[in-house]
Amino acid sequence: MSRxxxxxxxxxAKVTGVALVARDxxxxxxxxxxxxxxxxxxxxxxxxxxxxGRVLVLDTAKGGVASSWMLREMxxxxxxxxxxxxxxxxxxxxxxxxxxxLPFIDRFEEDITQAIATGDTVTVDPQNGLVVIG
Amino acid sequence: MQLxxxxxxxxxxxxxxxxxxxxHQQIQVGEFFDxxxxxxxxxxxxxxxxxxxxxxxVAYLEDLAALPEKERxxxxxxxxDPRGIDLCRYRRLKQCAEWATLEQRTIDALQRLGILLTDTxxxxxxxxxxVYGEHLAFGDTGSVIYANSVCGARSNxxxxxxxxxxxxxxxxxRYGYHLNERRRGTHLFEVRFTPRDWSDWGALGALVxxxxxxxxxxxxxTGIDSNPTSDELKHFGAALASxxxxxxxxxxxxxxxxxxxxxxxxxxxxPPAISxxxxxxEAFYRSFGRHRGQVDVVALAxxxxxxxxxxxxxxxxxxxxxxxxxxxxxxxxxxxxAACDRLGITAVIEGAGxxxxxxVCFYQMYARETGALNGWRHLVxxxxxxxxxxxxxxxxxxxxxxxxxxxxxxxxxxD
Numbered sequence: 053m054s055r056x057x058x059x060x061x062x063x064x065a066k067v068t069g070v071a072l073v074a075r076d077x078x079x080x081x082x083x084x085x086x087x088x089x090x091x092x093x094x095x096x097x098x099x100x101x102x103x104x105g106r107v108l109v110l111d112t113a114k115g116g117v118a119s120s121w122m123l124r125e126m127x128x129x130x131x132x133x134x135x136x137x138x139x140x141x142x143x144x145x146x147x148x149x150x151x152x153x154l155p156f157i158d159r160f161e162e163d164i165t166q167a168i169a170t171g172d173t174v175t176v177d178p179q180n181g182l183v184v185i186g
Numbered sequence: 187m188q189l190x191x192x193x194x195x196x197x198x199x200x201x202x203x204x205x206x207x208x209x210h211q212q213i214q215v216g217e218f219f220d221x222x223x224x225x226x227x228x229x230x231x232x233x234x235x236x237x238x239x240x241x242x243x244v245a246y247l248e249d250l251a252a253l254p255e256k257e258r259x260x261x262x263x264x265x266x267d268p269r270g271i272d273l274c275r276y277r278r279l280k281q282c283a284e285w286a287t288l289e290q291r292t293i294d295a296l297q298r299l300g301i302l303l304t305d306t307x308x309x310x311x312x313x314x315x316x317v318y319g320e321h322l323a324f325g326d327t328g329s330v331i332y333a334n335s336v337c338g339a340r341s342n343x344x345x346x347x348x349x350x351x352x353x354x355x356x357x358x359x360r361y362g363y364h365l366n367e368r369r370r371g372t373h374l375f376e377v378r379f380t381p382r383d384w385s386d387w388g389a390l391g392a393l394v395x396x397x398x399x400x401x402x403x404x405x406x407x408t409g410i411d412s413n414p415t416s417d418e419l420k421h422f423g424a425a426l427a428s429x430x431x432x433x434x435x436x437x438x439x440x441x442x443x444x445x446x447x448x449x450x451x452x453x454x455x456x457p458p459a460i461s462x463x464x465x466x467x468e469a470f471y472r473s474f475g476r477h478r479g480q481v482d483v484v485a486l487a488x489x490x491x492x493x494x495x496x497x498x499x500x501x502x503x504x505x506x507x508x509x510x511x512x513x514x515x516x517x518x519x520x521x522x523x524a525a526c527d528r529l530g531i532t533a534v535i536e537g538a539g540x541x542x543x544x545x546v547c548f549y550q551m552y553a554r555e556t557g558a559l560n561g562w563r564h565l566v567x568x569x570x571x572x573x574x575x576x577x578x579x580x581x582x583x584x585x586x587x588x589x590x591x592x593x594x595x596x597x598x599x600x601d
Contacts, residue, residue: 063214081238082578093578112400114431116327116575118238120345125240142401142431143362146218147348150211156218 054186057167059137062157062178063149069134071172072106074098075165078138079115080122080148089131107176108133109168113145120148127152135176137164137183157181187216187359188223196355202257204250208351215348216359224357225321225364227341229263231309232349233325234296235550236270236288239346244288246347247295250354258299261356264349265304265313266296267326268490268517268547275543279515280559285552301353305545306519307489310337311416313521318442321364323352327433328424328489328571334434336419338442340364343401343433362402363433369443371436371451373398376459377409379467383587384421384495387414388570389470391422393462395430403430408438408448408459417492424489425570474573474584480511483562484595486588487517487548488572493525496542500534502592507538509598513560514540517547540595548572554579566594 074097077083085092089104113119126132135155138145149156155176160167160183168174168185175184189197197213199206216224236244250258271281271289296303304313307326316322316339324330324341325348333339342362344352352358362368375394381387398405405426414422419440426432436444436451444451486499496518508514516535518526523544526532535542543551549572557563557580565583567573568591573583586600594600 061217063218116428116431117233117325117343117345120347121234121238121240121243124246124347125242128242140400141218143215143219143342143348144345146215147211147345150214150218151347 054184057164057183057185058161059157059164059181059183060159061181062155063146064135064153064155064178066175066177066179067135067155068173068175069105069107071109071168071170071174072098072101072103073109073165073168073170075111077112077114078108078110078145079113080119080126082115086122086126086131103133104131105134107135107137107174109137109165111138111165112140113138113142117144120144120151123148123152123154127154137168137176139164157183187213187221193224202253204253204257205354208354211347212351212355212359216361219359219361221359221361223360225360226357227262227321227323227352229265229314229316229322230260230349230353231265231267231322231324231326231329232301232353233267233346234292235268236285236292237550237552239292243346244292244295247292251295251298260300260353262353264301264353265306265309266301267305267307268550269305269545270551272543272546272551275541278541279556281552281556299353304519304521306521307547308420308492308519311420311492312519323349323358325349327427327431328420330433331423331427331435332420334363335423335436335441341433369434370404370453371406371448371456372403373405374448374456374459375405375407376461377407378461378463380411381418383568383589384417385568385570385585385587386467387418388421388425388568389467389585390462391425392429392570392574393466393470394435395426395428395432397460398430398432401431401433403432404434404436405432406436406438406444406448406451406456410437410440414440417495420489421569425574428571428574471585477564477582477584478601479599480564481566481594481598481600482564483513483515483560484591485515485548485565485567485572486569486591487515488569488575490547491516491518491522493522496522496526496531499588499592500531502589503534503538503540506596508540508595512595512598513562514538514595515543515548516540517543520544549575549579557581566591566600
């Protein structure tokens with residue numbers, strides 16, 4: 053049976069994919085090996101996990117301004133996640149998602165890292181701010 | 187978002203597809219953050235170092251640069267953050283020719299857009315200081331926090347593509363730090379420590395940043411018992427933004443929105459004050475002290491040095507010489523470099539065996555690869571921001587006072 057979680061209106065087009073979830077933060081510059089498509093920062097909860105094509109579900113955006121160039125560069129090489137869901141965004145991640153046309157939603161009515169489990173199939177609908185699980 | 191007639195025409199492509207695409211992206215960001223409308227900006231500061239741009243970013247700039255002049259020229263004065271490479275000096279740092287090629291392509295594209303290649307993160311000191319209440323689109327966390335806090339201007343963090351969009355449309359979505367209600371205090375700090383060196387100011391900023399913790403936090407700082415200078419607040423703000431992703435602070439009696447009393451900065455009863463003492467600062471310095479002895483590189487950057495900082499560095503160096511096993515690398519803006527050439531400061535630094543770079547910053551110039559090529563691992567800096575970032579690039583950094591940094595460069599070690 054499917055379940056719907058509501059968030060704030062997001063960015064990008066509707067997409068369906070398999071979730072990769074952790075209660076940790078996200079920075080494209082500091083957490084990822086962008087060449088090989090895996091989490092490379094040892095202290096990260098998803099260290100070693102491949103994120104390419106996954107619906108990535110994490111807590112908050114962090115880091116400096118560089119991430120906003122990087123999402124598009126990753127997408128141009130088919131090495132980006134399918135979508136990004138965070139509890140709390142910052143402007144840099146929203147600007148990067150708009151530049152990359154990467155589906156992105158935040159500010160859910162519940163903790164999104166608890167609502168979704170790794171391996172769940174989820175449909176992300178940014179224009180309506182909805183995530184359908186299962 | 188509410189669009190006026192001019193913005194509707196721009197979105198429909200009346201001023202070219204580059205501006206239409208830029209506005210389209212800005213509307214998405216604006217609606218994401220519930221912006222009611224756009225606000226005009228008077229100046230844009232854009233981060234476009236090639237390490238972050240990659241081939242895709244450079245190709246995007248080149249596509250815009252190929253548009254007719256009327257469609258591609260920026261609508262407001264736009265200046266650049268440090269570049270990825272100092273084209274005059276990269277060979278001395280053993281940096282690759284391919285990086286220089288990508289850099290030149292970027293420079294050519296930016297110039298065709300009418301962007302001023304100032305290549306500096308201290309544009310608020312060296313290009314044009316912001317004015318109280320001025321709406322801006324600044325693109326380096328250190329330049330944003332200085333403009334917002336010290337000058338009382340108004341900007342969000344505008345990442346490279348967002349700053350480029352602002353340059354092409356002359357506006358930004360009105361949300362975040364453009365709004366009065368977002369500039370209210372959220373955290374209260376009581377400082378019981380007197381910073382003496384730029385590194386102390388950075389350490390204090392880092393401590394506040396670690397305890398503030400998000401883009402939407404506004405720390406209010408009380409207890410500062412001196413009259414801080416522009417360079418001191420620059421180090422404080424850069425570290426605060428680096429450790430806390432914070433774009434605005436209020437400092438009682440110092441910054442223009444906090445001249446009277448701290449309590450009125452809070453909408454409601456302020457939270458309990460967080461006290462910062464000598465011991466907190468000492469512990470912060472010690473948190474980097476895992477290695478002793480040999481120093482591979484002394485890096486003075488992040489933010490780039492002002493003319494006054496460089497004069498002091500040259501004064502501490504005097505007629506001493508940098509140790510043969512150690513590199514002294516200093517970064518400033520092209521304008522300040524020219525001033526140093528004219529005023530004899532470059533001659534002192536280079537004569538001592540130091541390297542004075544222009545238009546770059548240490549961590550934005552392929553720091554990991556450049557470190558490997560030069561055998562740099564043990565790094566010493568007076569910048570709390572730099573020692574924070576550089577840990578992610580395979581360095582073992584230490585924070586030290588400016589005097590200790592120069593002595594370490596001369597002695598080749600810091601014990």
